[in-house]
Amino acid sequence: MTSGGDKRLRVMIVDDHRELLDSLSFALPTIAAIDVIAVESAAEALQGIMEHRPDCIIIDVKMPQIDGLQLVRVLRGDPETADIPMVILSAFVQERDQSAGMLAGADQYLTKPSKPQTIVEAIMTAVRLSQQERDARLHGLAEDVE
Amino acid sequence: MLVPTAADTSSIARTEREIVLEYEHSRREQILRFLLPAVILLGIIAELVLAVGYFFAPNESVRRSLLLILPLLAAALTLGLIGWVAYRRGRMTLASLLLLAMLGIGVAGSVPALAIEVGIDPLGLIAFTPFSAVIVLAGMIGDLWAIIIATLVMNVATAIFLIQLPGAAEMHALFARERTLLLPLMMVHQWLFAGLVLAIWLGYRRTLGAIGLSYERARQLDRLKDEFIANVNHELRTPIMAMQTYIEALRVAPERVPPAQLQMALDQAGDLSESLGELVRSILSTRRIEQEAETLKAETFHLLPVVQTAATLMDPREVGREQRDLVINVPSELVIRGDRIRTQQIVTNLLANAVKYSNSGTEVSISAKIVGLPGTDGFTMWRRRQPATPPMVEIQVKDAGHGIPPDQMPLLFNRFVRLPRDLASKVPGTGIGLYLCRVMSEAMGGRVWAESTGVEGEGSTFFVHLPFATASSLPQAASTVPLSR
16 A cells, blocks of 8 residues: 555445445455445445444445435535545446536546446545645635536 | 327438428318318308298399309308318318318309399408408417407407498498398308308317427437436446456456355356346347237237236346235136237236335235126216227236326336336336337237326236137137146
8 A cells, every 4th residue: 555554445335236336345355455345325324434434435326315425425524524535436427427526525536337446546546635635626626616 | 190190200211391291281181170061061051041041031132142142052062072071081182172162162152143133242342351351360370269359359340330430331332231231241251250260270279289299299208218328327337337347356366366256256247247138138129029019929818827927927136035925816717819928028017017116015916807898897888889899808916115106107108218216216127118018018909007196105006908808719729828737
């Protein structure tokens, strides 16, 4: 790992597709030093987040009840979780979907299908991002929109 | 009706000119459809009234003029009736020409006849054309009420013109002399005219309505297609990614995969590729459904074994692991005339839907009965005058699930339709199952529809009608009918 030496990263993945959770739970530990906490809904994520304190969260957008964008906003709004790196992984590929994701507060926006290597890179980039950089980027985005 | 449906308009090969001509044709047809009967009816009434009037005519000159008008009207009526026959045979141009000839003889012939015999100056009658023109304009701009109000106003205006307007009598000798005869005559004329304008107006309204409908339908289907593409897009991307993830991990770091996990990963990737293939096949099958519907077999078979097989064929992946109670209440003697495999498919789809869109632990039931036999339902009494409907087997699939909002019911059986609620949920689907049910049941001479209050827990009931066959028409060899014993 570039920043944390030999420390393995703990990544929480929130997606309502079980088969995708299974595949990432297999692949990420295999190709990188990443442990996966797989949860199937935003509600489960909110419950597990304090217990597991993940280093990064990967979030799907289209989920029943609370969707991914709402989850990102909730986490960014809570001081306890505001500085967790977040990556959106969604089947929505249009530009407006991407900007909606970034505006909600995600650090990276990946579209499905993405290779596991790409996901690992995105996680690393998000993890390296400091809180200051994150704030600056969000401000920049908000100004762009205006 | 000749207005093309949304399905027809999809043929891109037609030129713009052909499409315009087609609508033009349909406009003319719709106008003739109302105008011809209206003119013929008015002609018959006029002929009868004038014939009666002949015997009560006040003087010889009126009688002479009636003798001239009556055969003219009869000739016009004959032309109108021939026009109607031409219309019924689809000869629109001929029908229009005959209608014009009828009006020409009826109006242009009888007015001079009246004028010459009774001594009314035809030039004086021209003064009344603006009054009629207003009625035509009202019909072109407004609606039924505009025509009625315009006619009433023109009646009053005519009366003022004839009776009140100072100098009118001096303007034309006719107005002074024939005022008492002319006023009711003009009023009746204006109402007859309003009737004709109304007939044309109805024709226009029908055409525009039909065009609007087909346009709206085409737009809806277009929107459905967009939604479908977005939906399929989502359904495809996730499993593709899951499959890719297994393969990439095995490719990039094979040495770090323990042997036990290797087999698991390969199995998972294999399952995913299989279900992806299945998904793609079901999407591509929509075109095939329509083609296959044209080549259905006409077999005679027992319904019960088909239902039993259908129940076992529900896709376990779609249906989920939870259990529902399935109650089958199908009398064993029910026999259907149609395609056995397709019937089985219809039943499977409906059962799978019932299970998919209800919670575990609730009941799904399928029942069947015969409808449409004389005396078997309440409709027989008032339907007796209609052509007898052949007896049908009615299959009902009832669930206690989420129900279907009534406003989303009309589109339900179209291709690629999924309810907004389901699009946002985890329930998989491509919006093809119910479309298949509709196409197949209609191809067999039946139909399918659904009823639901849209209230969660009250569920929905799907009905299928398929032609009933008597048991005696069953083939003796049991080859096509695997009875369950």
